[in-house]
Amino acid sequence: xxxxxxxxxxxxxxxxxxxxxxxxxxxxxxxxxxxxxxxxxxxxxxxxxxxxxxxxxxxxxxxxxxxxxxxxxxxxxxxxxxxxxxxxxxxxxxxxxxxxxxxxxxxxxxxxxxxxxxxxxxxxxxxxxxxxxxxxxxxxxxxxxxxxxxxxxxxxxxxxxxxxxxxxxxxxxxxxxxxxxxxxxxxxxxxxxxxxxxxxxxxxxxxxxxxxxxxxxxxxxxxxxxxxxxxxxxxxxxxxxxxxxxxxxxxxxxxxxxxxxxxxxxxxxxxxxxxxxxxxxxxxxxxxxxxxxxxxxxxxxxxxxxxxxxxxxxxxxxxxxxxxxxxxxxxxxxxxxxxxxxxxxxxxxxxxxxxxxxxxxxxxxxxxxxxxxxxxxxxxxxxxxxxxxxxxxxxxxxxxxxxxxxxxxxxxxxxxxxxxxxxxxxxxxxxxxxxxxxxxxxxxxxxxxxxxxxxxxxxxxxxxxxxxxxxxxxxxxxxxxxxxxxxxxxxxxxxxxxxxxxxxx
Numbered sequence: 001x002x003x004x005x006x007x008x009x010x011x012x013x014x015x016x017x018x019x020x021x022x023x024x025x026x027x028x029x030x031x032x033x034x035x036x037x038x039x040x041x042x043x044x045x046x047x048x049x050x051x052x053x054x055x056x057x058x059x060x061x062x063x064x065x066x067x068x069x070x071x072x073x074x075x076x077x078x079x080x081x082x083x084x085x086x087x088x089x090x091x092x093x094x095x096x097x098x099x100x101x102x103x104x105x106x107x108x109x110x111x112x113x114x115x116x117x118x119x120x121x122x123x124x125x126x127x128x129x130x131x132x133x134x135x136x137x138x139x140x141x142x143x144x145x146x147x148x149x150x151x152x153x154x155x156x157x158x159x160x161x162x163x164x165x166x167x168x169x170x171x172x173x174x175x176x177x178x179x180x181x182x183x184x185x186x187x188x189x190x191x192x193x194x195x196x197x198x199x200x201x202x203x204x205x206x207x208x209x210x211x212x213x214x215x216x217x218x219x220x221x222x223x224x225x226x227x228x229x230x231x232x233x234x235x236x237x238x239x240x241x242x243x244x245x246x247x248x249x250x251x252x253x254x255x256x257x258x259x260x261x262x263x264x265x266x267x268x269x270x271x272x273x274x275x276x277x278x279x280x281x282x283x284x285x286x287x288x289x290x291x292x293x294x295x296x297x298x299x300x301x302x303x304x305x306x307x308x309x310x311x312x313x314x315x316x317x318x319x320x321x322x323x324x325x326x327x328x329x330x331x332x333x334x335x336x337x338x339x340x341x342x343x344x345x346x347x348x349x350x351x352x353x354x355x356x357x358x359x360x361x362x363x364x365x366x367x368x369x370x371x372x373x374x375x376x377x378x379x380x381x382x383x384x385x386x387x388x389x390x391x392x393x394x395x396x397x398x399x400x401x402x403x404x405x406x407x408x409x410x411x412x413x414x415x416x417x418x419x420x421x422x423x424x425x426x427x428x429x430x431x432x433x434x435x436x437x438x439x440x441x442x443x444x445x446x447x448x449x450x451x452x453x454x455x456x457x458x459x460x461x462x463x464x465x466x467x468x469x470x471x472x473x474x475x476x477x478x479x480x481x482x483x484x485x486x487x488x489x490x491x492x493x494x495x496x497x498x499x500x501x502x503x504x505x
Contacts, residue, residue, distance in 0.1 A: 004110065008096040011114050012089035016082065016124040019349035022356040024301055025387035027127040032084060032393035034059035038213070039066040043392045047407045049214075053223040055164040056213040057206060058128050062087075077364045077396045084126045088134075092123035095134035098141035099308060108322065109315040111334060116311060117341040118253045121349050122304060132165050133304040140308060143175065145277050150184060152194045159202045166221040170291040171305055174283040229295070233408045240298040245289050250310075253303045256340035257314050264317035278316060281309045355473030355486035356389040359449055362469055362488060366447065367397035374446075374493075381445035383428075383454065385481045386421045402445065425481060428457045436461075446491050451483030465489035 029046055037043030038059065048054045062084045069075040069083060096113045103109030113119065122130050139157035144150060158176070161168040176195075183190055211217050227233045240248075251258045268278045285306050292302055322330050363380055370378040379400040382389060386406035395401075404424050409417035424431040437443040441464065448465055450458070451473070469488040477483065 004100060005093070005097045008093040008100075008114065009090065011120070012093040012096070012123055013086065015120050015349070016085045016089045018346075019121060019124060020354060020357055021349055021351070022353040022389070023122065023125060024127055024299070026129075026301075027125050028390040028393060029387055030054060031059055031062055031126045031128060032080075033391050035062035035066055035084070036080070036393040036396075038063040039070060040392075040396075040398075042398045046387075047410065051223060051227065051410065052210070052214050052216075052218040052220060053227050055206060055220045056210050057164055058131055060209065060213070062126065075396070077361075077394065080396055081394055085124050088126055088130055089124035091134045092119070092130065095137040095308075098138045099311070102137075102141035103312060103315055103319075106315060106319045108318040109312070111337075112257065112311050112315040112318070113308075115338050115341045116257065116307070117255050117343075117345040117348075118300075118304075119307060119311075120341070120345045122301065127301060128165065129301045129304040132161060132168065133307055135161055136168070136171065136305060137308040140175075140312075144179070144183075152190075152198075155194055155198045156202065159199045160206075163203060163206050163221055165305075166224050167288075167291070167302070168305060170288045171284050171309070174287050175280060178280045233410070237297055237406075237408070239296040242293050244298050245293055245303070249298060249300055249303055250289070253300055253307065254310055254314075255344060256337050257311070260317050260321075261310055261314045264313045267317070268313070278313050281313055285309050285313075351474075352476070353474050353478070355471040357394070358471045359469075359486050359488060360390050360394040362471075363447065363449070364395045364397070367395055367399050370446070378446040379444075380447045380449065383424075383448055383450040383458070384486075385425075385479070386419075388482075389449070428454065429460060432458065432461050441491075444491060448489040448491075450487055450489075451481065452485045452487055453477075453481070453483040455487065462489055465491050 029044070030048065033043045034045060034049065034054075034056070035043075037045060065083050065087060066075065066080065069079050099113050100106075100110050119133075123134075124130075135157050139154045139161070142151065142154040142157070144152070144154075158168075158172050162172065180187060180190060185194075207217075207219055210220050254261055264278070265282055268276070268282050272279060288306050292298065318333075367378055367380075377399045380395075380402070382401070382403040384404065386404050388403075391401065391403075392398075404421040406419045406421040408419075418426075436445075444464070448462065452470075455462070466489065467487060468490045471486045471488070473484060473486050474482065475484070
């Protein structure tokens with residue numbers, strides 16, 4: 001068993017160093033950035049924190065790591081970036097180990113969880129969805145699936161998850177209903193002495209933490225429900241059709257495993273009257289997908305919540321299938337699954353959207369040296385869609401930085417509201433003339449970061465800058481405002497370089 005755990009740790013730690021690409025802004029802005037603000041006093045807090053819809057627990061855990069590094073004086077940029085990722089990787093490895101035990105140590109379970117491309121891609125990221133997926137797996141492994149087992153310790157994790165990620169309730173509702181039906185405890189005792197009591201204890205603790213860090217009494221799950229469900233604020237960041245999770249989301253997340261999973265799901269539906277673990281898990285997956293489909297804003301990362309359930313069903317199906325097949329067919333299928341997962345994991349983890357991490361790494365080095373060389377601190381302006389790169393957590397120098405914001409219409413009419421980023425892209429030069437100072441020239445940003453697609457629209461402004469670096473970003477544009485490359489410009493220090501100023505009215 002120790003060998004299995006060691007193998008899984010190696011896989012997850014390896015993913016930390018292989019996966020060097022940008023996936024979701026929340027990986028940085030809702031975790032590392034908040035933790036950096038807690039420990040070092042500077043960092044950007046997005047609107048979610050001012051509105052109290054996020055629980056501080058996840059950033060607080062990361063801030064403890066930061067505090068340890070600060071005390072030991074090891075808080076360099078590399079340590080600040082990698083230690084939280086290693087922590088998440090170790091948690092994911094333990095979750096994988098619990099998954100293996102939950103699956104009765106079947107070989108297919110170890111193979112499926114270790115080769116899942118999406119879990120390899122996200123298992124070492126500091127996004128809260130990866131944290132949630134790990135804890136979900138651990139809770140499922142402690143769930144009393146056997147009729148004689150009355151252990152309820154899984155409820156501590158369930159209540160914890162439901163508080164920090166209220167959408168976890170969708171996944172756990174069918175499983176908890178199954179637990180209430182099968183338990184030998186009386187329904188009254190189970191609900192009052194377990195569910196309600198554990199929920200109250202954890203909620204009191206978590207509300208106290210959030211109240212302390214938010215600065216006022218707040219119950220974040222209620223705020224989350226108000227903004228994201230009742231007010232549908234998430235739709236401001238993009239909308240997808242109802243069927244998106246079934247037609248695009250789940251097939252992409254499972255990759256090649258969508259094939260055995262689909263066969264397994266059909267088999268479960270055909271024998272739905274049978275009392276099986278697979279039936280409960282499939283019901284949980286269905287409820288979660290239905291609930292998420294009703295919300296207009298959809299993302300791949302939201303499916304991390306049900307990924308362990310899907311992988312369990314897949315591994316269970318392949319274990320039954322392989323009993324009647326020769327080793328030759330088994331090796332063929334295993335090889336196809338492995339290769340089909342390695343390709344997207346390698347490309348998306350090492351190639352696609354690598355630019356954002358590389359450019360902030362360069363900015364961190366510039367920030368350390370610029371003031372010594374120029375006698376004044378630098379000023380970085382990210383002329384890109386909002387949250388396109390990590391921020392202070394990856395630069396770790398308290399310099400002036402600016403990015404185009406994209407806060408949703410919290411007080412305004414959604415139909416009339418236009419965020420700053422949208423206004424900029426409607427007329428880049430008009431926005432620049434309105435928002436950036438003309439005199440003195442030294443008040444302008446010292447460095448500009450932008451995608452190459454924007455370059456033709458801001459060439460006049462960049463006449464007082466010189467290109468100093470180019471970072472490959474992606475072969476395929478994720479939006480019309482992204483680019484194949486990210487460009488880094490530095491302001492020319494000669495005061496007579498005034499092409500932009502001369503073009504001003």
